[in-house]
Amino acid sequence: MSRSAHPAGPRHGDVLPEGHYTPPPSDLNSLDPRVWAQTVERTAEGALRVGGVDVRRLAEEFGTPAYVMDENDFRARCRAWREAFGPDADVFYAGKAFLSRAVVRWLHEEGLNLDVCSGGELATALAAGMPPERIALHGNNKSMEEITRAVEAGVGRIVVDSFQEIARVAHVARRLGRRQPVQIRVTVGVEAHTHEFIATAHEDQKFGLALAGGQAAEAVRRVLGLESLELTGIHSHIGSQIFDMAGFEVSARRVVGLLTEVRDEHGVELPEIDLGGGLGIAYTSEDDPREPHEIAKALGDIVTRECEAAGLAVPRLSVEPGRAIVGPTAFTLYEVGTVKELEGLRTYVSVDGGMSDNIRTALYDAEYSVTLASRASEAEPMLSRVVGKHCESGDIVVRDAFLPADLAPGDLLAVPATGAYCRSMASNYNHALRPPVIAVRDGEARTIVRRETEEDLLRLDVG
Numbered sequence: 001m002s003r004s005a006h007p008a009g010p011r012h013g014d015v016l017p018e019g020h021y022t023p024p025p026s027d028l029n030s031l032d033p034r035v036w037a038q039t040v041e042r043t044a045e046g047a048l049r050v051g052g053v054d055v056r057r058l059a060e061e062f063g064t065p066a067y068v069m070d071e072n073d074f075r076a077r078c079r080a081w082r083e084a085f086g087p088d089a090d091v092f093y094a095g096k097a098f099l100s101r102a103v104v105r106w107l108h109e110e111g112l113n114l115d116v117c118s119g120g121e122l123a124t125a126l127a128a129g130m131p132p133e134r135i136a137l138h139g140n141n142k143s144m145e146e147i148t149r150a151v152e153a154g155v156g157r158i159v160v161d162s163f164q165e166i167a168r169v170a171h172v173a174r175r176l177g178r179r180q181p182v183q184i185r186v187t188v189g190v191e192a193h194t195h196e197f198i199a200t201a202h203e204d205q206k207f208g209l210a211l212a213g214g215q216a217a218e219a220v221r222r223v224l225g226l227e228s229l230e231l232t233g234i235h236s237h238i239g240s241q242i243f244d245m246a247g248f249e250v251s252a253r254r255v256v257g258l259l260t261e262v263r264d265e266h267g268v269e270l271p272e273i274d275l276g277g278g279l280g281i282a283y284t285s286e287d288d289p290r291e292p293h294e295i296a297k298a299l300g301d302i303v304t305r306e307c308e309a310a311g312l313a314v315p316r317l318s319v320e321p322g323r324a325i326v327g328p329t330a331f332t333l334y335e336v337g338t339v340k341e342l343e344g345l346r347t348y349v350s351v352d353g354g355m356s357d358n359i360r361t362a363l364y365d366a367e368y369s370v371t372l373a374s375r376a377s378e379a380e381p382m383l384s385r386v387v388g389k390h391c392e393s394g395d396i397v398v399r400d401a402f403l404p405a406d407l408a409p410g411d412l413l414a415v416p417a418t419g420a421y422c423r424s425m426a427s428n429y430n431h432a433l434r435p436p437v438i439a440v441r442d443g444e445a446r447t448i449v450r451r452e453t454e455e456d457l458l459r460l461d462v463g
């Protein structure tokens with residue numbers, strides 16, 4: 001997670017309480033384009049507008065809290081990834097970051113493929129018309145039902161994650177009279193520099209088959225020996241919210257190393273490699289993410305170089321960005337309920353959502369930024385903590401941020417870069433109703449995922 005290395009105060013000489021905060025911008029009304037969706041702007045009147053729609057209108061029409069997603073920005077990011085990787089590579093959007101039928105249609109229209117990791121995500125993809133051959137199924141413990149549904153639907157790729165699963169997929173494919181394309185998920189032994197919970201390529205964790213010790217090579221032997229499986233390639237995903245390309249380079253090198261071993265042992269050149277997702281985005285102005293074209297060039301160069309050195313034909317590359325596509329496209333719109341100043345400490349600003357719509361701050365110590373969205377203000381910066389309405393003191397949305405000192409109940413706040421892993425990890429804690437996702441585009445706003453209702457909660461409660 002990002003961390004500001006430069007705690008700074010609102011006024012020169014102030015001693016601030018312990019914390020990690022991005023220094024206040026010289027103008028609290030300014031919007032750093034790195035953390036906001038492309039069409040977000042502050043109007044002359046002072047309120048934010050996105051996709052040509054004023055946030056006050058959004059709050060009135062759809063209520064708060066709400067995730068507000070900039071559809072044009074989402075599509076532009078899809079195109080940027082596709083164009084950066086070009087026709088010889090595939091971009092699989094990782095649905096776990098956020099998935100809905102509208103998103104599946106946008107992906108389809110923009111020429112992206114889709115990575116799903118559960119029966120529910122697969123059902124959403126198919127319901128919205130994603131061609132099955134453009135879907136990849138992931139997961140470290142796929143059920144027989146999920147495997148069966150995927151093989152039956154004809155998904156283009158199942159990424160197998162264990163010896164048991166190789167046998168299960170082979171069995172299902174045989175029973176259905178299919179030859180199922182699979183990739184093998186390997187762990188390359190890279191320590192990704194990110195939060196422990198979202199690093200996935202070091203050896204001591206649940207995903208994949210390790211290159212070290214020969215498990216991955218054994219998996220290749222087994223898959224090649226099964227008639228009903230077609231081994232198309234090797235998959236590696238090293239973690240999430242990563243800025244440093246070095247881990248991807250090591251991963252690419254080791255995956256190509258395995259392709260070389262496979263060629264030498266079996267005389268087979270596998271035609272695909274997938275280097276996963278994990279590219280970081282800016283949550284605050286301190287973060288400096290790489291652009292898709294820089295990522296594509298770095299990965300393409302290393303794969304080409306390693307393959308040439310090994311005398312291998314360059315395989316078709318695929319990547320699986322989730323956060324880097326959807327993360328920056330949305331912000332969460334909240335209404336301020338209470339403002340409580342703790343003398344000498346900070347001001348607690350309570351909003352009408354919290355850890356049920358954004359668990360990332362509590363779970364990963366993630367940092368976010370925040371701005372007053374319903375108006376501009378020239379008031380002094382006030383060191384604030386934006387908290388939710390749940391019954392826990394860890395219910396924090398933005399740990400440390402500067403908001404204007406005239407902030408008052410009824411003001412709207414916007415927390416940017418909440419498009420990824422916020423709605424998709426939302427919960428009903430305290431019987432909170434999960435917020436809607438509102439898509440805005442060219443002056444129009446529409447609900448793509450509706451707000452949960454008390455009837456929705458009670459419908460599940462059949463006791």
Ligand code: LLP
Binds near residue numbers: 279
């Ligand atoms: N491919 C695979 C196999 C993955 O497991 C993941 C994410 C991705 C692609 C997409 O990674 P992305 O590009 O979005 O970083 N809940 C955590 C993130 C967990 C990521 C899990 N796997 C968070 O909120 O930061």
